[in-house]
Each structure stands twice: as C-alpha cells, then as structure tokens.
C-alpha cells in the first residue's frame with residue numbers, strides 16, 4: 001500500500017517507520033527542512049528506543065523516504081495520514097492550524113481518490129473541518145474528486161512507541177465509508193493477525209475516544225496524588241495504600257503511581273482541550289477541571305518540600321537534579337515537572353546541577369545559557385558540590401544508586417524523590433533524610 005505521513009514527530013515518524021517495516025511503501029513529509037535533512041542522512045531528530053534501526057533499515061530498502069515537497073507527498077499515498085502537532089491554544093483548546101493546513105495541501109494537489117486519515121489528537125468535529133478544507137481546495141480547482149475522511153487516533157506511548165505501534169492494544173478507526181474501512185483494514189492487517197484489534201465506529205466517537213482515554217489516565221494520576229497528599233498529612237504510606245487498592249481487580253495496579261505531577265505533550269493539553277470542548281457545549285466538566293488543578297499544584301510539591309527544608313532560604317543553594325524528561329526513555333521535556341521545579345528554584349535564587357540520560361540536548365535547546373543551570377555529564381557529577389538531591393524522572397539508572405556516595409557528596413544528606421523510587425529504610429541506613437511523595441512520616 002502506498003502511504004503518505006504528514007509530520008515526522010514522535011507519532012508521524014514512528015507510524016511511518018513501522019508501516020514501512022511491514023512492507024508498505026511510505027513517504028514522510030514535514031515542513032521542517034532541518035528534520036528532513038537529518039532523516040535523509042540517517043539521523044533521528046528525537047530519542048525513541050528502537051526507532052533509529054527501523055528507520056535506517058527501511059530507508060535503505062527504499063520503502064521509507066522523506067520529503068518537504070507537498071506535491072510529491074500528496075501524489076504518493078492512497079492513504080494520507082495527518083500526524084502533525086495540535087498544541088494548546090491560549091484558551092486551552094487544541095490549535096488546529098497545522099491539521100487544517102495539511103488538509104488544504106491534500107485538496108490542492110490530489111488528482112485521484114484519497115483517504116485522509118487523522119492521527120493527530122483533535123477535538124470532536126475536526127473530521128468535518130478536514131472534509132470542508134479538502135473540499136474547499138478542490139472547489140477552487142473546479143474538481144469533483146472523491147475522498148474519505150477517517151479518524152484514527154494514536155495510542156502509542158513515548159519511550160515504548162515502537163512496541164505499542166507494532167503490538168497495539170486496539171486500533172480505533174472512525175469512518176462512515178466502507179471503502180475507507182476496507183483500506184484501513186488492509187493497512188493495519190500485519191498488526192492485527194493474532195486477534196482482531198480493530199474497533200470501527202463513527203468519526204466523532206473515535207475523536208472522543210482518544211480524549212477520554214487520556215483524561216481517564218490523567219484522572220488516575222491526579223486521584224493518586226490527592227490520596228498521597230492526604231497520606232502525608234495523616235501519617236499513612238501511599239505505597240502501602242497503592243498496593244492495597246491495586247489488589248482489587250476492579251482497580252488494578254496499572255497506572256496508579258503517585259508522583260510530582262504528570263507532564264508530556266499529551267495529558268496536560270488533552271485534559272485542557274476536553275474541558276474547553278465541554279465549556280463550548282455549555283457543560284461544566286467539574287472532574288476534568290479538578291484533574292488539571294490537582295496536577296498543576298502537584299508540580300509544585302517538590303519545590304515546596306525543598307523550600308520548607310531550607311525554611312524558605314534558598315538563595316545560593318545548589319540543587320542536584322536527576323531526571324529532566326517528563327518520563328523515562330524519552331528526551332521529551334514538554335510540560336515536564338522538572339521545568340516547574342527548576343524555574344521555581346531559579347526564582348528563589350538557587351542553582352541547579354542537572355543530569356538526564358537522554359534529555360540534555362533538549363534542556364540545552366530550551367534553556368540555553370540560563371543562569372543557575374549547570375548541565376552535568378553523569379549523575380555523580382551532578383552531586384558534586386550540591387547541597388541536596390532532587391529526583392524528577394524514574395530512569396532505571398536512578399533506581400539503585402550508590403547511596404554512600406550520595407551521602408558523602410551532598411553538603412546536606414537529603415534526597416527529595418518525586419517518583420518514590422526507594423524504600424525509606426534503605427536511605428535511613430545510609431544516613432540520608434528522605435522526602436518522597438505521600439510517605440507518611442517526615443514528609
């Protein structure tokens with residue numbers, strides 16, 4: 001099948017590479033010349049485990065190519081995937097300018113039937129907007145070509161994107177066209193052999209399914225963070241509570257970890273966008289608003305703990321920071337809790353010595369020569385000359401550190417752990433004071 005993907009970000013590049021890997025003939029188009037140049041030279045603009053070798057292998061085999069030329073892109077694929085960004089607008093709603101720009105491009109250049117598949121996360125009703133944008137361009141050209149619009153939201157997780165795409169839990173396809181349904185079945189056939197994972201529905205329901213999934217996951221996190229904050233005040237241990245409730249199969253152990261708030265390019269913006277959609281149809285989404293509110297305050301919890309420890313006197317303090325990415329196995333720092341923490345520390349006059357296994361380049365790109373920020377080559381270097389240690393991301397390499405070294409490197413033997421990586425007794429034994437999230441005593 002000939003396939004075109006618009007957007008070579010986390011979703012577009014993974015989609016293109018995985019579809020090529022099962023034998024489809026894929027062209028990836030991006031307006032960012034720098035990204036396309038890199039990809040043509042075998043360089044991957046983002047960090048995603050396993051992606052580099054799949055891109056290289058399929059580019060070499062000729063099944064995966066990259067272009068900035070919209071005409072070539074539209075001419076290539078019978079299926080045209082839209083996988084561009086939908087960042088939050090000023091009022092929290094999803095900014096659809098990139099999605100509609102692609103729809104217009106398709107209308108400008110198509111000269112035969114096309115299936116326009118929206119993979120970006122978009123508000124309910126965007127399918128109609130995409131259809132209108134394609135049709136308006138065809139009208140301008142005086143053409144009456146047939147095309148279908150499909151909603152095919154993406155559920156991959158950064159850090160595990162290749163596995164998620166190759167072995168999806170479900171493939172949601174929203175369409176009102178049998179022809180498009182069959183073409184999407186064919187496209188995804190290689191990923192659907194073990195059992196049928198394809199769930200067909202109408203376009204609006206598919207669009208809402210993506211938001212509902214992310215809002216549900218964000219709700220689980222904010223709920224656990226609220227119980228963690230209560231645990232601290234009540235002298236209970238959230239880790240015991242977590243195990244206690246997870247054992248109920250109606251609740252389950254998945255995704256109920258407390259922490260220093262969720263970040264990333266999806267949960268914050270999607271919860272906001274869904275709440276904005278609700279307001280747009282005169283519905284006050286109380287729960288969604290609360291999920292967002294709890295998360296915003298949770299992102300300040302680590303700073304509050306550090307500030308409380310130093311009795312508000314942070315000027316001149318040096319904080320070692322392990323973990324900058326919004327979660328492990330990615331270099332993505334969009335809406336990361338580490339950013340809220342660092343920015344609060346700088347405002348209070350403290351400086352930060354930071355290390356992340358993959359997000360150092362991204363930190364440099366975002367903060368450049370920010371005063372009060374030192375980027376360190378290893379987690380041990382970040383400790384040297386620091387007063388205390390704060391952990392924001394649960395990278396594997398932070399799970400079993402040399403506690404004796406931490407204790408001797410810091411001027412104050414204190415660890416603030418935003419991801420509850422350790423057993424408090426382990427740190428006690430090394431003479432370290434341990435502040436985590438929701439762990440009763442000492443917090």
Ligand code: NAD
Pocket residue numbers: 006007008009010011012029030031032035083084085086098101102119120121122154155156157158265266
């Ligand atoms: P991204 O910002 O990493 O990439 C978007 C890419 O689109 C950029 O490279 C940009 O240059 C390109 N682009 C913009 N306008 C274009 C145009 N007119 N033609 C071609 N390319 C264009 O975004 P992402 O993280 O891949 O997310 C894309 C969409 O998928 C968003 O709607 C997001 O909510 C959704 N999504 C993301 C994830 C995730 O984990 N990142 C998971 C599921 C869904």
